[in-house]
Amino acid sequence: MSDWGPVFVAVILFVLLTPGLLFQVPGRHGCVEFGNFHTSGASIMIHSLLYFGLLCIFLLAVKVHLYIS
Numbered sequence: 001m002s003d004w005g006p007v008f009v010a011v012i013l014f015v016l017l018t019p020g021l022l023f024q025v026p027g028r029h030g031c032v033e034f035g036n037f038h039t040s041g042a043s044i045m046i047h048s049l050l051y052f053g054l055l056c057i058f059l060l061a062v063k064v065h066l067y068i069s
Contacts, residue, residue, distance in 0.1 A: 005066040009058045017051045019043040025050075 016022060019039040025046050027033030058064050 001067045001069050003065050004068050005064040006059050008066055009064050010055060013051055013054055013058075017047050017054075019047045 020035075020037045020043070022035065024033045024036060024039065024043050025031070026040075026042055027036070028038060028040070
């Protein structure tokens with residue numbers, strides 16, 4: 001049996017934290033912008049740090065596991 005939990009968590013977080021898809025921090029005209037489909041170097045850096053932090057929390061602290069046989 002293989003553990004698919006880390007794969008699903010990583011894919012879902014990657015889709016949700018794509019800069020400009022749902023939200024963008026920092027935005028072009030404000031602190032947070034929603035659904036603008038634009039990005040910048042600063043927002044890529046912020047979203048990658050958020051991705052890394054949340055991935056570490058879910059995989060190391062919460063220990064999400066999903067076994068599919």
